[in-house]
Amino acid sequence: MAARSAAARAGSAAPDLLTIGQVLARLKPEFADLSSSKLRFLEERELVTPIRTASGYRKFSAADVDRLRVILGLQRDHYLPLKVIKDYLADLDAGREPVLPGGGDAPRPSILGRERRYTRDETARAAGASPMLLADAVSASLLPATETYGEDSVSVLKALVELQRTGIEPRHLRTLRSTAEREVGLIESALMPVSRRGDATSRAKATELAREIAVQLEVIRSSLIRAAIGRLDA
Structure with a gap:
């Protein structure tokens, strides 16, 4: 292609x-x-x-x-x-077999078909989670309150299954949502010069720039966490 x-x-x-x-x-x-x-x-x-x-x-x-x-x-x-x-x-x-960006074990999307959408029950089964864990994730604003979910939501729910085994429940992660909202506010401020133009092309560029900023913020967040974990071993 x-x-x-x-x-x-x-x-x-x-x-x-x-x-x-x-x-x-x-x-x-x-x-x-x-x-x-x-x-x-x-x-x-x-x-x-x-x-x-x-x-x-x-x-x-x-x-x-x-x-x-x-x-x-x-x-x-x-x-x-x-x-x-x-x-x-x-x-x-080029005929290579790249790993789906974002890591994890989310399946590679098919060039010949559409991204799969899951019902709530299918999402829980695909992630190996209980319906209660899915409900708790929605209650903690870690997943949206909707009837269908994509592969990214399945990956989030799988992560919550693993965290639950260590005693970390969705309710313990509510601060992640507020942190994400603060980062969105930071991104919105950075996008203001582009988004204020109002035309469709500028909106598309603003959306793409938002994703690029989010990736860079994730790099910094991951580095800070790794550094903090390293201090635990010191």
Whole structure:
């Protein structure tokens, strides 16, 4: 699925290629906030390369739609920045077997299918958790109160199962939520120069920048925790 030049791809254009509006119609049921501006932004970042007709219109193949589904799923369910997603897809394009960014044992998303969504009962079973632990995680604001969950939520619930074995319950982790909210406030302040512009392209750029900042904050947080644990051994 390596990127091809627009000219080369246009030469093999088929009647079943989709317009940007048709792509939106296919994907919006799964990704409600998707817009034409977001699709153009992903093209600008070279994550997807639709064919350009002689008139300049974008045409998307079935493979393009599958690729977009993976990109959007990784953003929504794993909160990954586009830079990380782009490297991940480049490894897939090269025939390598990359580990899903974010670590853990979350399954690699299929380029040929959509990211799986789980019911509450399925989420608990997939994580090896009791329904009560899932309910406690929701009560502690560690998971959203919703009817379906993605792979990222399964990974969180698996982590809670392991922590429970050491005596750490979801209620003990409420401060993590407040810490996350403070970090979101920090990110919002950093994004203000971009987000105040208000146009769709700026909003897409602000969302992507937020993910990149979040990744860097996670690097610092992990380093601080490792350093604190190291002092326990001193």
